[in-house]
Amino acid sequence: MSVGRPAAAAALVALAELALCGPGTSGALPEGPAGAAAYTATVPGSSVTFEMAPVPADGTAPGFWIGRREVTWAEYDVFRADAQVKVQRADEPPPGADAITRPTPPYADEAFGFGKQGMPALSITHHAAHEYARWLARRTGQAYRLPTEKEWERACQKGGDARAVTEGRAWVRDNAAEKPHPVGAKPANALGVFDMVGNVAEWVDTGSSALYPQVAKGGSWMDEASASGCAARRVSDLSWNERDPQDPQSIWWQTDATFVGFRVVRSFEAK
Amino acid sequence: MSDEQRTRRDFMQSGAVAGGALLAASLRAPAVHAAGSDEIRIGLVGCGGRGRGAAADAVKSSPGVRVVAIGDAFADRVSETRERLKELGAAGAVPDERAFVGLDAYQKVIATPDVNYVILATPPGFRPTHLEAAVAAGKNVFTEKPVAVDGPGIRSVLATYEAAKAKGLGIGAGTQRRHELGYVEALKRVQDGGIGEIHAARAYWNQGSLWNKPRQSSWSDLEWQMRNWLYFTWLSGDHIVEQHVHNLDVINWAMGGHPVRATGMGGRQSRISPEYGHGWDHFAIDYEYANGTHMMSMCRQIPDCANRVAETIVGTKGVCELESGAKRYELVGGSAYKFTGDFTNPYVQEHTDLIASIRAGKPYNELKQVAESTLTAIMGRVSAYTGKALTWEEALASTEAIVPTALAFGPMPMPPVARPGQVT
Numbered sequence: 153m154s155v156g157r158p159a160a161a162a163a164l165v166a167l168a169e170l171a172l173c174g175p176g177t178s179g180a181l182p183e184g185p186a187g188a189a190a191y192t193a194t195v196p197g198s199s200v201t202f203e204m205a206p207v208p209a210d211g212t213a214p215g216f217w218i219g220r221r222e223v224t225w226a227e228y229d230v231f232r233a234d235a236q237v238k239v240q241r242a243d244e245p246p247p248g249a250d251a252i253t254r255p256t257p258p259y260a261d262e263a264f265g266f267g268k269q270g271m272p273a274l275s276i277t278h279h280a281a282h283e284y285a286r287w288l289a290r291r292t293g294q295a296y297r298l299p300t301e302k303e304w305e306r307a308c309q310k311g312g313d314a315r316a317v318t319e320g321r322a323w324v325r326d327n328a329a330e331k332p333h334p335v336g337a338k339p340a341n342a343l344g345v346f347d348m349v350g351n352v353a354e355w356v357d358t359g360s361s362a363l364y365p366q367v368a369k370g371g372s373w374m375d376e377a378s379a380s381g382c383a384a385r386r387v388s389d390l391s392w393n394e395r396d397p398q399d400p401q402s403i404w405w406q407t408d409a410t411f412v413g414f415r416v417v418r419s420f421e422a423k
Numbered sequence: 424m425s426d427e428q429r430t431r432r433d434f435m436q437s438g439a440v441a442g443g444a445l446l447a448a449s450l451r452a453p454a455v456h457a458a459g460s461d462e463i464r465i466g467l468v469g470c471g472g473r474g475r476g477a478a479a480d481a482v483k484s485s486p487g488v489r490v491v492a493i494g495d496a497f498a499d500r501v502s503e504t505r506e507r508l509k510e511l512g513a514a515g516a517v518p519d520e521r522a523f524v525g526l527d528a529y530q531k532v533i534a535t536p537d538v539n540y541v542i543l544a545t546p547p548g549f550r551p552t553h554l555e556a557a558v559a560a561g562k563n564v565f566t567e568k569p570v571a572v573d574g575p576g577i578r579s580v581l582a583t584y585e586a587a588k589a590k591g592l593g594i595g596a597g598t599q600r601r602h603e604l605g606y607v608e609a610l611k612r613v614q615d616g617g618i619g620e621i622h623a624a625r626a627y628w629n630q631g632s633l634w635n636k637p638r639q640s641s642w643s644d645l646e647w648q649m650r651n652w653l654y655f656t657w658l659s660g661d662h663i664v665e666q667h668v669h670n671l672d673v674i675n676w677a678m679g680g681h682p683v684r685a686t687g688m689g690g691r692q693s694r695i696s697p698e699y700g701h702g703w704d705h706f707a708i709d710y711e712y713a714n715g716t717h718m719m720s721m722c723r724q725i726p727d728c729a730n731r732v733a734e735t736i737v738g739t740k741g742v743c744e745l746e747s748g749a750k751r752y753e754l755v756g757g758s759a760y761k762f763t764g765d766f767t768n769p770y771v772q773e774h775t776d777l778i779a780s781i782r783a784g785k786p787y788n789e790l791k792q793v794a795e796s797t798l799t800a801i802m803g804r805v806s807a808y809t810g811k812a813l814t815w816e817e818a819l820a821s822t823e824a825i826v827p828t829a830l831a832f833g834p835m836p837m838p839p840v841a842r843p844g845q846v847t
Contacts, residue, residue, distance in 0.1 A: 229727070241634075243472070243503065256634065257631055257632055257633055257634060257726070258630070258631060259630070259633070260628070260630050260730075260732045260748055261629070261630055261730035261731060261732045261748055262631075262730070263730060264746075264748045264749045265731060265732075265733060265746050265748060265749045265751070266749070394768045395768055395769070395770060396476075397473060397476045397477070397480070397599075397770045398472035398473060398475075398476045399472055399475035399476040399478075399479050399507055400472070400507065401476075407748070410749065
C-alpha cells in the first residue's frame with residue numbers, strides 16, 4: 153500500500169496539471185511508485201507554495217519526496233512569523249523534545265544584501281533548518297524533515313547531478329558572480345530538482361542535535377567547481393558564526409555562512 | 424591575518440633559523456604575560472550578551488588576559504555571566520567577592536585594584552558617567568558604542584578623552600569596522616584618492632525589529648526600562664544612535680571629520696504599543712559636511728521591509744561600496760580594488776589592537792572619534808524628533824540632559840513619543 157499520500161488533498165495539485173517543468177526539464181517528470189507523484193503544497197498559514205518531487209526506492213533504500221527547490225525566505229518567513237510557536241532565545245533552557253520553537257529576530261540584514269525575493273533562506277543554523285522542517289511537519293501533518301546525507305546523495309546521483317557543473321546546472325564560484333541566486337534559475341536535474349549542486353550548500357540530518365559540527369552538502373556559489381558535486385560536503389564549525397558578538401551566540405542565525413541553506417524531504421512511508 | 428597565521432607564514436618564508444626564533448618567542452610569550460606585569464585584567468561593567476561577548480573576545484584576542492571582576496545592575500545578569508564565563512576556564516573565574524550587583528556596581532568593578540582594563544557594556548545612557556569614573560581611576564577602557572545619548576553626555580566624554588590622553592590611558596571603542604581589515608584597506612585607498620574627491624555618501628542600517636522583554640509584575644518602572652533599554656531614548660539614544668552609529672562612523676572616517684548640519688525626519692509606524700517605550704522605528708537624515716558634501720542616512724527597524732546595512736562613498740572618479748555582512752569592501756571605477764585578504768574577526772581584532780598598543784607603551788585613544796560619531800547620530804535624532812535643522816555647535820552645546828541624575832529603582836515616568844514640529 154502506498155502510504156504517506158497527502159491527506160489534505162485540497163492543498164495539493166498534481167504536478168502534471170501545472171506548468172512546472174523548469175528550464176531543461178523535458179516533458180513529464182518521472183513518477184514515483186503509485187501514489188507518490190510529484191505534488192505542490194502550501195506552507196500552512198500562507199499562500200506560499202512549494203513543490204516536492206519523488207525519489208524512487210532503490211533496492212532496500214526506501215523512496216521519498218524531496219523539495220524541488222531550496223527552501224526560500226518566503227517559506228521560511230512564514231515559520232518565523234507563526235505567533236503560536238514559542239520564540240527560543242539562546243540564553244533560555246531548551247524546551248522539551250516535543251516542543252517546536254521559532255527563531256529570535258535576526259540582527260542586521262538576514263539576507264546579507266542579497267535580497268529575499270525568490271532567494272534561498274541562507275546562513276541559518278542547522279538547528280533552524282531542523283526546526284523549520286519539524287514545524288512544517290506539525291502544521292501539515294506530513295512527515296517533513298531534513299534528508300540524511302545518504303538520501304541527499306541518492307537524489308543528487310539519481311538526478312544526474314554528478315554532471316551538474318559540466319552541464320551548466322549549478323551556481324558555483326566560476327559563474328555565480330560572487331552571490332547566491334534565486335532558486336530554480338538553472339535547469340532542473342533528471343528528477344526535476346533544482347540547485348542540488350551549488351547555489352547554497354544544504355544542511356542534512358546527521359543524527360546529532362549539536363549546533364556544531366553539522367554537515368552541508370553539494371557545494372555552493374562560493375565554492376570552486378571541484379568542491380561542488382554530489383559528494384561535496386562542508387562540515388560546520390563555530391567560524392560559521394564568528395562575528396556574532398553576543399554571548400551566548402545565536403542558535404538560529406549565523407554571521408558568516410551565506411553559502412548554506414537547506415531543502416526538505418518526506419518519506420513515502422509515513423512514520 | 425591573525426598573528427598566528429602571520430607567524431606561520433613568516434616561518435615558511437623566512438627559513439628555519441629565523442622561523443625557529445619566532446616560534447620560540449611565541450611559545451614563551453604566554454608564560455611571560457601570565458605571570459608578568461603586562462597581564463590584562465578585565466573588569467566587566469554590564470553583563471548582558473554583548474558584555475559577555477566582549478569579555479570573551481578580549482580573552483581570545485591575546486595571551487595573558489583574564490576577567491577578574493564583573494558588575495551589573497541586576498543579580499540574575501551577574502549570576503548568568505559568572506556561569507557563562509566559566510567556559511573560558513581560569514581566564515573567566517570570577518570569585519564571589521568580585522561579582523557586584525546594583526546601580527553602583529560599576530564603581531566597585533572600577534575600584535577593584537587588580538583591574539587594568541575596564542569593558543563598558545551597559546546601556547549607553549550610563550556611558551559618560553562610567554567612562555569618567557574609569558579614567559579617573561587610571562584604568563584603560565574598552566567602551567562599547569555609542570558613548571552618550573545627549574549633548575551634555577558628549578561634552579563629558581570629550582573631557583574624559585582629554586583626561587585619558589593626559590594620563591596616557593588606552594581607550595578602544597566598539598565601532599569594530601575600524602578594525603575590520605576590509606574596511607581598513609578600502610578606506611585607506613579612499614583617503615589616498617582612489618575614488619577621487621568625495622562628493623556624496625550614503626549610510627544605511629535598515630533591518631527588522633529586535634527583542635523585547637515582557638514586563639514582569641515585580642519590575643519597577645526603572646527596571647522595566649533598563650531591561651528594555653533599546654526603546655527608551657535616555658538609555659539607548661534611540662536606534663539611530665545605538666545601532667546606526669556604526670555606519671555614520673564609517674562615513675566620518677572617510678570624510679576625516681564630522682558633519683556640520685543635519686535635517687532629519689522619521690517616526691514610529693510599527694512599534695506603537697506600550698512595550699516599545701517611546702522610541703521610533705525609522706529615521707532618514709540629510710547630513711552636510713563642512714565642504715558641502717552630503718551624506719544620506721537612513722535606518723529602520725521594521726520587519727518584512729527592504730533591508731540594507733551598508734555604506735557607499737561616491738567620489739569624482741569612482742565609488743566605494745562597503746557591506747560588512749556580505750564582507751564586501753571594494754572600490755569600483757577609479758583605482759578599482761576588492762579586498763581579498765585574510766579575514767579576521769573584528770570583534771576580536773579590536774581587543775588585539777588595543778592590548779598590543781597598551782603593551783607597547785603607546786596606548787591609542789579612540790574616544791574622540793567615537794564621541795564625534797555618536798554626536799553625529801544624536802544630531803540626526805534631535806533634528807528628526809524636533810523637525811528642525813540642527814548644527815553641530817547646537818548639538819554639542821545642548822543643555823537638554825535626558826539622563827536622570829539620581830536613579831533609584833521605583834517609579835520612572837516615560838517621556839511622550841516625540842512629535843516633529845511640536846517639540847520645542
